[in-house]
Amino acid sequence: MARRLTVLGTGYLGTTHAACMAELGFEVLGVDVDADRIAALSAGRLPFYEPDLEPLLQRGLASGRLRFTTSFQEAADFGDVHFCCVGTPQGSESGGADLSQLHGCIDALAPLLTRPCLVVGKSTTPAGTAAQLAERLAGLAGPEVELAWNPEFLREGHAVADTLRPERIVAGVRSAAAEAILREVYAEPLAAGVPFVVTDFATAELVKVAANAFLATKISFINAMAEVCEAAGADVTSLAQALAYDHRIGGAGMRPGLGFGGGCLPKDIRAFRTRAQELGAGEAVSFLASVDTINTRRRTRMVELARELAGGTLAGRTVGVLGLAFKPDSDDIRDSPALDVAMALHRDGARVVAYDPAAVERAREAHPELEYAGSVLGAAADADVLLVLTEWPEFTQADPELIGKAVAQRNVADGRGALDPAAWRAAGWTYRALGRPAV
Numbered sequence: 001m002a003r004r005l006t007v008l009g010t011g012y013l014g015t016t017h018a019a020c021m022a023e024l025g026f027e028v029l030g031v032d033v034d035a036d037r038i039a040a041l042s043a044g045r046l047p048f049y050e051p052d053l054e055p056l057l058q059r060g061l062a063s064g065r066l067r068f069t070t071s072f073q074e075a076a077d078f079g080d081v082h083f084c085c086v087g088t089p090q091g092s093e094s095g096g097a098d099l100s101q102l103h104g105c106i107d108a109l110a111p112l113l114t115r116p117c118l119v120v121g122k123s124t125t126p127a128g129t130a131a132q133l134a135e136r137l138a139g140l141a142g143p144e145v146e147l148a149w150n151p152e153f154l155r156e157g158h159a160v161a162d163t164l165r166p167e168r169i170v171a172g173v174r175s176a177a178a179e180a181i182l183r184e185v186y187a188e189p190l191a192a193g194v195p196f197v198v199t200d201f202a203t204a205e206l207v208k209v210a211a212n213a214f215l216a217t218k219i220s221f222i223n224a225m226a227e228v229c230e231a232a233g234a235d236v237t238s239l240a241q242a243l244a245y246d247h248r249i250g251g252a253g254m255r256p257g258l259g260f261g262g263g264c265l266p267k268d269i270r271a272f273r274t275r276a277q278e279l280g281a282g283e284a285v286s287f288l289a290s291v292d293t294i295n296t297r298r299r300t301r302m303v304e305l306a307r308e309l310a311g312g313t314l315a316g317r318t319v320g321v322l323g324l325a326f327k328p329d330s331d332d333i334r335d336s337p338a339l340d341v342a343m344a345l346h347r348d349g350a351r352v353v354a355y356d357p358a359a360v361e362r363a364r365e366a367h368p369e370l371e372y373a374g375s376v377l378g379a380a381a382d383a384d385v386l387l388v389l390t391e392w393p394e395f396t397q398a399d400p401e402l403i404g405k406a407v408a409q410r411n412v413a414d415g416r417g418a419l420d421p422a423a424w425r426a427a428g429w430t431y432r433a434l435g436r437p438a439v
């Protein structure tokens with residue numbers, strides 16, 4: 001008989017996992033403490049922007065395989081496998097992870113479990129958390145309930161494809177039975193050749209944070225080169241292109257620009273440092289402090305570039321900002337470099353008019369002090385400087401001639417190296433970009 005799955009926590013990760021598992025043919029119950037969110041999901045409405053996910057959600061609901069509830073009792077009665085997908089944000093005091101949602105989830109579910117089942121952690125956690133949770137689970141639920149750790153590697157904007165066909169599945173398990181259940185759940189991607197790596201708990205947890213630490217390091221490496229390029233009058237775009245031909249280096253995930261943001265990479269490298277220090281291995285990952293500061297320096301440099309283009313001061317200048325989300329195909333503004341820059345410009349006295357194809361509402365809620373436009377031309381209207389801070393195709397394919405007619409002065413700063421400098425310069429724009437010569 002097919003296993004019945006629950007997914008605890010219906011954020012980006014949980015909602016995607018629930019809809020994809022229903023798509024793979026499982027009966028799935030999504031659980032969250034947020035009643036409004038559960039109501040929206042039950043009505044087939046996605047409470048965030050993620051391409052391709054809403055049709056999957058609606059298909060799952062229509063098939064009857066996918067349902068949502070706020071009841072942990074219902075989840076405990078229903079599930080053979082419980083996926084724990086709650087958030088582990090940055091703790092407020094230190095850089096360490098805040099595990100309260102995870103503890104809350106286990107504490108709410110475990111005492112209600114009366115049948116044999118597997119609880120599977122997918123949240124990103126400091127090494128050692130899974131082992132502690134296993135003990136807690138054993139205390140609260142008894143020997144028929146086992147824990148496994150199965151980190152998630154999906155990227156926002158590609159969440160559905162990354163879940164249905166991940167690059168690898170990592171299974172941190174303590175028994176052959178737990179491994180067998182995970183193999184059954186992921187039978188379809190495994191049959192399609194997706195690698196399955198079986199590890200202990202701590203390794204599974206570390207694979208996730210090590211992967212994000214590496215991705216962040218790659219981005220900060222190329223952005224450090226951008227700083228050197230600026231000093232040497234060189235061009236980081238050509239440099240990155242030339243480096244990418246070396247297959248040992250590669251170009252994927254090494255695009256220079258405004259750097260990384262979002263709800264994962266920044267908090268994960270900080271939590272990793274904190275945990276490594278606690279373990280006495282802080283020295284080994286001390287370089288992550290540089291990765292972090294290189295990253296935030298790009299934001300400062302972007303503001304400087306805007307100031308230079310504005311003639312030395314931002315006070316009283318109008319700046320059009322294209323992009324608010326931390327990356328394209330997302331409405332996520334958590335630690336968004338684009339929004340951070342927009343706020344810094346505002347603090348420096350500029351009149352900021354911002355537009356993003358998906359993130360305006362979220363940004364307006366968080367920062368009502370900025371002005372928002374409903375289109376590229378709206379954000380460009382009367383601007384002394386135009387900034388491109390998120391590489392949405394709507395911006396990279398925009399016509400510089402047309403936008404030129406809307407602005408007060410044809411000054412553009414490209415924060416993502418995403419525009420064609422020749423085309424913009426030919427249309428009479430002063431084009432500047434991070435890591436590229438002024439010319």
Ligand code: UGA
Pocket residue numbers: 124152153154155156157212215219252253254255256257258259260261262263264265268326327
């Ligand atoms: C990241 C990882 O890529 C996923 O594998 C991981 O599962 C996820 O975190 C997570 O921990 O949940 P995500 O935050 O969705 O995924 O976004 P990325 O596509 O990795 O981009 C992160 C940031 O880096 C964005 O702000 C992006 O603009 C920036 N970036 C990315 C660059 O500046 N240059 C690049 O070459 C790539």
